[in-house]
Amino acid sequence: xxxxxxxxxxxxxxxxxxxxxxxxxxxxxxxxxxxxxxxxxxxxxxxxxxxxxxxxxxxxxxxxxxxxxxxxxxxxxxxxxxxxxxxxxxxxxxxxxxxxxxxxxxxxxxxxxxxxxxxxxxxxxxxxxxxxxxxxxxxxxxxxxxxxxxxxxxxxxxxxxxxxxxxxxxxxxxxxxxxxxxxxxxxxxxxxxxxxxxxxxxxxxxxxxxxxxxxxxxxxxxxxxxxxxxxxxxxxxxxx
Numbered sequence: 001x002x003x004x005x006x007x008x009x010x011x012x013x014x015x016x017x018x019x020x021x022x023x024x025x026x027x028x029x030x031x032x033x034x035x036x037x038x039x040x041x042x043x044x045x046x047x048x049x050x051x052x053x054x055x056x057x058x059x060x061x062x063x064x065x066x067x068x069x070x071x072x073x074x075x076x077x078x079x080x081x082x083x084x085x086x087x088x089x090x091x092x093x094x095x096x097x098x099x100x101x102x103x104x105x106x107x108x109x110x111x112x113x114x115x116x117x118x119x120x121x122x123x124x125x126x127x128x129x130x131x132x133x134x135x136x137x138x139x140x141x142x143x144x145x146x147x148x149x150x151x152x153x154x155x156x157x158x159x160x161x162x163x164x165x166x167x168x169x170x171x172x173x174x175x176x177x178x179x180x181x182x183x184x185x186x187x188x189x190x191x192x193x194x195x196x197x198x199x200x201x202x203x204x205x206x207x208x209x210x211x212x213x214x215x216x217x218x219x220x221x222x223x224x225x226x227x228x229x230x231x232x233x234x235x236x237x238x239x240x
Contacts, residue, residue, distance in 0.1 A: 018080035020056035026191030038062035045104035048112035059086035108137040119167035130239040144168040147216040159197040182237040191231030
């Protein structure tokens, strides 16, 4: 069960321009580090694909791009991605559970599983879309890290409540995937920023923000991707 109403996503995506994530983005760098360039005709599939900013990075690696998303905005992706020069397969406006008998060389989701109460089942469901030897990449925000959690609890609480914080655990993902026969290549934390959907702050909140970031910066200077401060969790695995 998704804890965020579909209308929230649809409203947020209204008028969105489809474009690639920057090359220096932490997730972009993660993709390029662990996902090999495509062989001719190899296919990538993103679950919860709109607006496809990281799917574009897989396109840069030569993959034919595919995806599924419950938002009606997904219908524009095929044309938009073709205009950007990417090879495009198919995109469905549907729930991922309704997609049957589809197999891909790379399956990914970026900020998806953490919105589901049954996030363990959603995580394992990614494997059903993988070809033998295919690569799986999952990322989520890292609101579980102590500095990230405190920041969002005090300063961005509505956003925090749209996420299942206990799902943000590469350690738990690793166990789930290994139990399903997957080979885990890498897992951990990356990036350093405080994503915030509540920009207006009062005087007290501004002081709290300054204090949290000052302490987090101290950690960042010593351990740039420490679990307590990192923006994202990730795991990369390969199908048997």
